[in-house]
Amino acid sequence: MDKKHYLFAGFMLFSMFFGAGNLIFPPLLGMEAGAAFIPAVTGFILTAVFLPLLAILAVTLSNNGLLEIGQRVHPLFGLVFAIIIYMSIGAFYGIPRASNVAYELGFVQMFNVEGTLALFTFSVVFFILTYLFSINPKKVVDYVGRILTPALLAVLAVLFIQAFRTFQYNDAPVTDKYEASPFLSGFLEGYFTMDAIAALAFGIVIINGLKSKGAADKKSLVQGTLTAGLIASAGLMIVYLSLGWIGRVLPVDQPVTDGAEIIVIASQLLFGSSGSIVFGMIILLACLTTCVGLTSACASFFHETFPKFSYSFFTTVFVGTGFVFTNFGLAVILDIAVPLLVLIYPLAIVLISLSLFQHFFQESRKMYVYSVAVTSVFAVYESLNAVGIQSNELNAGLSYIPLHDNGLGWVLPALIAAAFGYFAEEKREDVEYESKAG
Template identity: 60%
Template sequence: MKRSNIIFAGFMLFSLFFGAGNLIFPPLLGMEAGDGFGPAIIGFLITGVLLPIMAIVAVALSEDGLVSMGQRVHPVFGVAFAVIIYMSIGAFYGIPRASSVAYELGFKQIFNVESSLVLAIFSIVFFGITYLISLNPKKIVDRIGQYLTPLLLLVLSVLVVRAFFTFENPGAPAAEKYTGSPLVTGILEGYFTMDAVAALAFGIVIINALKDKGAETKGELVKGTFGAVLIAGLGLVAVYFSLGWIGRVIPGGSGLEDGAEILTHSANLLFPAAGGLLFGIIVLLACLTTCVGLISACSRFFNEIYPNIAYSTYAGIFVLIGLLVSNLGLDLILELALPLLVFIYPIAIVLIVLSLVERVTGESRKMYQAAVFVTAVYALYEVLISIGIESETVSLLLGQTPFFEQGLGWMVPAFIAGAAGYGIDRYKGRAANGKKRKPAVQFNDDIK
């Protein structure tokens, strides 16, 4: 397999992760962390970069990707959870969110117009372009990795390089939430990007892209995936650090409330005549590449599950869903999607970690079942809290675990439950080191 194909696949993976949400998180962290910027950005990179990379690797090492990861809990759970992941992070959230953010933070920055008719026209044009780029999945690496990603990086570099030579570090105290432990707060901020869920969806894109570029064996596929995630990871580290640093040193940032305002203000300071245009182009490119990746991921997944419907038909369906949902408005999309994402994200992280741990410990079904069950209990209660339903008794009971107040109360109980499940299987002789399970679902490798 050519090294250039791995490089372009890495560029593509970088662009798939680097959506508008990822664009605006680091600057706000930089501004709020103040003198604690160093440990805060390190924490952010742990969960905002390392965790998604672990997810891609876990998908690549699994026999049939995300489905087989879930089938270690139960065959039905494997398929059902994968469908939920692709429909939630893709069709009903990620895809319409990308379009809405592109309109709110990109298009309106350039043209300064707003109406329901303009939003509808923009959505049609945006999804029309997305559909055309997504139509041939074998060309995704070429179109994103060779063209869109370099263009995005070029425009970002103009902003970042100018900021490095213009802004000075004034030194500022940290916001209250960063005063205690900026590293832990940074970890939580990276966690809340929920990129690990997106990584599970993007896994199929990078794997099939490498297959299309000549990866014929499992070894070549794994090697290509490691190369691509290394390139994407280094790119994300560099960009996140740079954007966070801009938030850290931007002058006159005390009245700014979010990352979008910070970057817009910095663009206007650095390029008074074209700041809005520059920021708008960055947002549009970031949202376009993410949307293309999500549509391709969802379409390829469902084409493999049910190949009687052509890939192009699935792409059209997801484009149509995205077009309709995006016109509901960004605030409503986020409000409707939050409870579902709060539920699936902890379970997804547990599956990722266990899939990698299993490479060392060997297979153990009870390890998966116990860890996922306990995690689901905590995640379900977090969903109830997110919609305003909270029990003082249940909170008192579950709240005894570490990090419960931060929404991470599931971590320690999941670890204990997983260890107990593994111990039970070992005791009964069911944990098999090095033994590979036959996948319950066979996928079709060809795009119809």
């Protein structure tokens, strides 16, 4: 397989990960971390870059991707969990969220128009483009890798180069959020990019793209995915460091509430009245590439799972559903999606970790069952909290679990459950072997 295809696959993977959410998190981290920028951004990169790379590898190493990973717990769990993943990051959340951000931070910034009719008109054009780029899965890598990603990188490069030439590095205060533990705070900030979940969906797009270019066997697919993943990871690291640095050195006196506002201010300071156009182009390209990747990933999965319906049929369904949800507005989408995302993210991390673990050690079904069962209890609890159903007594009791206050109370119990399940199954197999030998 030609090495240039690895490069284009890497560009595509980068652009699918780099959506609007990824664009606005690093600048705010840089501004809030201040003098603690280095440890904070290091933690951020671990969860925003390294964890999604592991997820892509886990999908590639599994014969049937995300579906097989979940089926190691139970066949029904595998199917239901995969459908929830694809629907949550696809038509019900990821696609309409990206298109709404493209409208609010891109289209409105560039043309200074807003309202219901403006959103409707924008979404019509946006989703026509998404459909045209997504309709042929074999061409997705070419479209995104050859056209959209280079355009996105070119606009970002203009912003970064001008920022490095203009802004000066000075002392900056550390906010309370990053003062006690900047590394852990940055680590958790990267966690909420939710790219690890998206990676479970994007894996199938990269695999299909590599297959269409001649990667037929497992070794070639793993090599191609790893190469593309490393290219994407390198690109993301450079962009995150640059965006974080802009937030770190931006000379502002007024309070800033989010990363989008930081980039708007930086664009205006660097390019004057044309700054809104530069920022708007970055947002529009980032969101379009993300929507193309998500649409293709979701359509590919559902076509392979339900082959009676064509890829083009599912592409139309996801584009149409995304269009409808987009016109509900971003606030409504976030209110509906947050409890679901809080529920599935811990489960996704556990499954990714165990899937990689089993390729180095003996496979254990109990390891999956026990750890996922324990994680599910914590995930359901956090999901209920997200919708306002809480118990002060239970909260007080769980507060003794390490990292619970950070929303990561499931980590240690899941690890203990996985270890218990692994050794329990290993002991049972030893007993069965000795019984047969006797």
